[in-house]
Amino acid sequence: xxxxxxxxxxxxxxxxxxxxxxxxxxxxxxxxxxxxxxxxxxxxxxxxxxxxxxxxxxxxxxxxxxxxxxxxxxxxxxxxxxxxxxxxxxxxxxxxxxxxxxxxxxxxxxxxxxxxxxxxxxxxxxxxxxxxxxxxxxxxxxxxxxxxxxxxxxxxxxxxxxxxxxxxxxxxxxxxxxxxxxxxxxxxxxxxxxxxxxxxxxxxxxxxxxxxxxxxxxxxxxxxxxxxxxxxxxxxxxxxxxxxxxxxxxxxxxxxxxxxxxxxxxxxxxxxxxxxxxxxxxxxxxxxxxxxxxxxxxxxxxxxxxxxxxxxxxxxxxxxxxxxxxxxxxxxxxxxxxxxxxxxxxxxxxxxxx
Amino acid sequence: xxxxxxxxxxxxxxxxxxxxxxxxxxxxxxxxxxxxxxxxxxxxxxxxxxxxxxxxxxxxxxxxxx
Numbered sequence: 001x002x003x004x005x006x007x008x009x010x011x012x013x014x015x016x017x018x019x020x021x022x023x024x025x026x027x028x029x030x031x032x033x034x035x036x037x038x039x040x041x042x043x044x045x046x047x048x049x050x051x052x053x054x055x056x057x058x059x060x061x062x063x064x065x066x067x068x069x070x071x072x073x074x075x076x077x078x079x080x081x082x083x084x085x086x087x088x089x090x091x092x093x094x095x096x097x098x099x100x101x102x103x104x105x106x107x108x109x110x111x112x113x114x115x116x117x118x119x120x121x122x123x124x125x126x127x128x129x130x131x132x133x134x135x136x137x138x139x140x141x142x143x144x145x146x147x148x149x150x151x152x153x154x155x156x157x158x159x160x161x162x163x164x165x166x167x168x169x170x171x172x173x174x175x176x177x178x179x180x181x182x183x184x185x186x187x188x189x190x191x192x193x194x195x196x197x198x199x200x201x202x203x204x205x206x207x208x209x210x211x212x213x214x215x216x217x218x219x220x221x222x223x224x225x226x227x228x229x230x231x232x233x234x235x236x237x238x239x240x241x242x243x244x245x246x247x248x249x250x251x252x253x254x255x256x257x258x259x260x261x262x263x264x265x266x267x268x269x270x271x272x273x274x275x276x277x278x279x280x281x282x283x284x285x286x287x288x289x290x291x292x293x294x295x296x297x298x299x300x301x302x303x304x305x306x307x308x309x310x311x312x313x314x315x316x317x318x319x320x321x322x323x324x325x326x327x328x329x330x331x332x333x334x335x336x337x338x339x340x341x342x343x344x345x346x347x348x349x350x351x352x353x354x
Numbered sequence: 355x356x357x358x359x360x361x362x363x364x365x366x367x368x369x370x371x372x373x374x375x376x377x378x379x380x381x382x383x384x385x386x387x388x389x390x391x392x393x394x395x396x397x398x399x400x401x402x403x404x405x406x407x408x409x410x411x412x413x414x415x416x417x418x419x420x
Contacts, residue, residue, distance in 0.1 A: 039409045045371060048409050055404040061371060061382050061390065062397035070397065093397040100381060100401045137411030 031083075031098045032076030032108040035128070035320070037135045050134065051106060052127035062093070070097060076108065115306040122298055128316065129250045132323040133257070141330040145268045150334070153344055155272045156210065157337025160345050161329065162281065163207055164222035167200035168230045176237040176244065185241045188300045192248065195291055202280035209276070213344055220345030225332020229325040236318045242300075242311050243318035249297040250319050253285050261285065358389065 037050040045064075049056040060067050070087045080098065084091040101107050141158070144150045173193040180186040208214040222230075237244035253261060262282050269278040288294070301307075336342055362368055373380060382398035383390055392398055 041409075048404070049401075050408075055408045057402050057404045059373075059380065059382060059400040059402075060397065061373075061399075062392050063394060067397055067399070088395055089397050090395045093395070097397055097399050100399050104401055104403065106401070134411065142411060 028076075028102075028107055030076050030079050031074050031102070032110075033071065033074040033101065034106055034108050036106070037131060037138075038071070039138070049106070050131055052124070052131050056104060056106070062089075067097075070094065074098070074101075074107075076110075114309055116309055116312050117306055118301045118304040121307045121312055122301055125246050125249060125297055125316065125319070128319065129246075130254070132250060132319065136323060136326045136330075139327055139330040141334045144334070145272075146264065148271050150338060151340075152272045152274070154334060154337045155268060155274060156277075157333045157344065158330075159203075159207060159274070159277055159281070160217065160220065161223055161226045161333050163200060163203040163217070164220075164226050165229060165329070166196070166203055166284070168222070168226075169233060170194075170196035170199075172230055172234045173237065173244070173248075176234070176241075179238065180241040182241060184303055185245065185300050188296065189241065189244065192293065192296060195293070196288075199280075199284050199287075202283065206277050206280045216345050216347070219348075221348040223332040223336045223346060225325075225329040225336075229322070229329045232322055232325045236322065240311060240314055240318070242307070243315040245297055245300045246315040246319045247322045249294070250322055252288060252294040252296065254294050255289055258285060258289060 034051050039048040039050065045060050047058045047060065047067075049058055066087050066089055070083060070089060073083050073086055078086065080091060080094050083089070083094045083098075087094070098107070141150075141154070145155055145158070170193045173189055174197065177186055177190045177193060180189060204218055207217045210217070233244070233247060236247055262285070265278050265282060266275065269275045292299070336346065337344065360368060373383065381400040390398070
């Protein structure tokens, strides 16, 4: 065995960090990480960070919880000294991590411009929509359905709640159309709502074939997760047509996503002996792709050269909220349909039920 | 280098991680080092853009298209 004198090993002194061959990146006084998704494999020290369409691998040496604590403070509210004192990490370590993020353009570059070009806005929103769609897919409900460790009612519940959502949302959009000021956007939304209006009937017909519960589908009531999703769309659309269009961009599948999505759904359906039930869901996706629904943002903005920055900020914040509504939607399916004591499908509560 | 012996004060917890390449391509590791010691107040990261295969959810969402 070879003994290595301690003096021959690098000691944990902050000055050593200055030896790192890091580029001279000018750090923001209060660094703020760009909006991202962290994907962590518990068995690895590496973390994947997703920003829009871009993926980054973060290899870490040091304590995981301190790294995540530091990440949680990269919100533009803390300077480097505060980041160091709050995390217990040395100032040199904090500077090094922030420099590494800055070098790859992962810190926010905030500008005061009153407008954003429409083309830049479209591209950014399309990229962020993809990022958030990937994030929605990481919900435990979908992983558990894929591995088959939840009961069949949970999958049926996901189909029922999707039916409610597909039934309710076009009606909400149609109600909002007259409130939209811009004529072209109003036409785009009216056209979209009309094309989506009757899709729910195919879902209803398929689900009506379910043994014993099928006849109660059309009179059933959504879970609160589904209602929250639809009502959030309504609240967003009542405030801003741009926000509504961005949120619709979030929910529409892209052509390149379709094959894997169809295959995954068919695999889950086969596991739960529900192949016929998912057919209208798949046909709906294909029909939407054929009608170009995933290009709704481009279509709505095709005559616009610039977007007011405040409206743009509001729109992406609304998209982010709707993304989290999908997490709640999936939580709700897992909780309600996973409980063996719950009524399926969910009935309305009327006065005489009290 | 196949083995190392590390002496530390009693009570110090030691974690050992293997890195794929200690000599280059990893910004956590200075070019002239072959051992890196990181104390509890230190954090070193290497961030790199990844092309190609990405972590993927176990099932895609087909149901949310409205």
